[in-house]
Amino acid sequence: DYYTSIVSLIDLLEAEMQVIGFLEQYMEAMEEISRKANETLSELAYASQEADEDPEEYYENPLNAYKIISRFVIDWKKLNETVFDGTHAAAYTANLTELDSKEGYTAPTQEDLKGASKGLARLQRTYQLATIDVAEGDLKEMNYGQNFSTSECYWLGRSLYEAGDFKYASEWLIQARIRLAEELRASNDVPEFKEIITDVQVLELLAAALFYLGKSNLASFFNDEILAQEPTNENALKNQLLYLNKAHAERNAVRVVDEANNYLQRTELDELFDQTCNGDRQQTPREKRNLRCRYVHNNVPFCRLAPFKKEELSHDPPIAYYHETIYDNEMARIINATEHMVERSMVGDSKQSGYSEVRTSQNTWLNLTENAFLHKIAQRLRDVTGLSLESGESLQVANYGIGGHYGAHYDFSEEDDPDEDYDGQGNRLLTALFYINEVELGGGTAFPYLRLLAPPIRGSMIVWYNLHKSLELDYRTKHGGCPVLVGSKWICNEWFHIVGQEFNRPCGLEQDGYKSLPWKGLH
């Protein structure tokens, strides 16, 4: 699909350029025909005008009599053949068909449009971006100059309406109305062949969206607006009663649930996650007080010369950045090797997995042992963590597109017997995650329970233990990838498992799992 990764969008751009070429070719052919046809046409018109001045006299001349018959039989026939010539249209269609059936290409669908719409709404919700700003291309004080047209606002509103996101649907529909009014004021000529949206179309959706948001009063107000423009509009007449009655009932009832907050079934965790992503939820100065930056060598001889640059993010559970742990050429190679391999990411365990809006990214895997250039990265992973990779997974490479994100989750398996999920290698002990490109805005890794946001720093790696020393699950490690606001986000991560770490991370003598139990089953 097109809304989960940048790579596929670049392919799509290529397809669009081709389509532009095809149509240009066709239009040139048509213009040539039009030019020739006009020439012939004026010749023919000249002849008949001449005759029309005094037909009787004109046709006394036998040559002229011959000519008009000849014009019908020969010239008009020839001209019509040229005008109706279908070969250029056929070539155009054939080009399009060929593109459609090209290996690895599928035209974007309504589903893609819906996915992209939801991605945008997710960005707005997470980073609290006002629709009016986004519609003008403003994302967090940056202007990308991408003003939305009436039709774009309308379709965005409509997709969100269909997706049940009535809050943002109504806001985008209002933007559509504003633009429509501006367009009407500015001029009357709408460019031909472009979709024309009417105010009534917008109002119908807007009233319904507001109704579902529990704002029947407003729904009723906009419905009246429709009736003012089209007094016999059947839908509006029907809805009038519904909206009015509901508004009346609402006025007299105490609202139990706040529907506006309840839409899309957002959980408390979603809220915490968003707040962590947008910086509203942060570690307290007290929590940060003992966090340090330091050079570490982990007793690796080479690292005594070139130590790792560690930045502590949390002591318990242990989470830290290691800056500048992957080289430019390594990052480029990883992206080059995988950009045409990535596929839509799945969620779930070995028993049950599938696609989900919780994780909108694309990913693939690189085998650390099969790819020679990855041997060095594997060694670095061992040096940084002090752990063995004998039970480690392949390196996962992932790319996030428009509004791409990964909702809060645990990396470990909560199964009674995680060995079943992981081929007998034990649960996921440690996560090491490299940020391998520059993300312009957004796309951090958020730990909502720890009030911790790690921005994606190109070339840095973030490392954390998912399990307590006793190997019990550490429920404080819930985390996710914040939506990418501007740019594209590439990461690769390695999961270290329990097997083989007996001497590398010895178990504690006490059960320390109680520390994170209060977070278990939260939300």
Ligand SMILES: O=C(O)CCC(=O)C(=O)O
């Ligand atoms: O994208 C991120 O920052 C987090 C990714 C993640 O948590 C995962 O892939 O398990």
Ligand SMILES: [Fe+2]
């Ligand atoms: Fe994760």
